Amino acid sequence: MSNEDLVSVDYEVFGRVQGVFFRKYTQAEGKKLGLVGWVQNTEAGTVQGQLQGPSNKVKEMQQWLKSTGSPKSQIIKAEFKNEKKVESLDHSTFKIVRP
Numbered sequence: 342m343s344n345e346d347l348v349s350v351d352y353e354v355f356g357r358v359q360g361v362f363f364r365k366y367t368q369a370e371g372k373k374l375g376l377v378g379w380v381q382n383t384e385a386g387t388v389q390g391q392l393q394g395p396s397n398k399v400k401e402m403q404q405w406l407k408s409t410g411s412p413k414s415q416i417i418k419a420e421f422k423n424e425k426k427v428e429s430l431d432h433s434t435f436k437i438v439r440p
Contacts, residue, residue: 356417
């Protein structure tokens with residue numbers, strides 16, 4: 342894999358995404374795709390975090406965050422920002438962060 346394939350993107354998911362194991366499923370999906378990053382609940386009732394990894398896998402994860410989520414979640418929308426190419430990964434794993 343060449344370095345130019347690595348991207349980083351911040352995300353925020355809106356809807357019924359707290360108290361429905363959304364973070365746990367996000368972490369599992371991220372790991373399954375070989376991505377690194379983090380996920381946490383916000384006081385506003387959303388879930389936010391960062392994804393890093395090969396651009397094609399990040400795209401898959403973005404689609405998952407927009408349309409799948411955890412089984413009991415109801416996603417209204419997912420927003421992505423600060424997408425950029427990175428030389429190397431800032432994280433070693435995909436972790437759940439407690440605010």
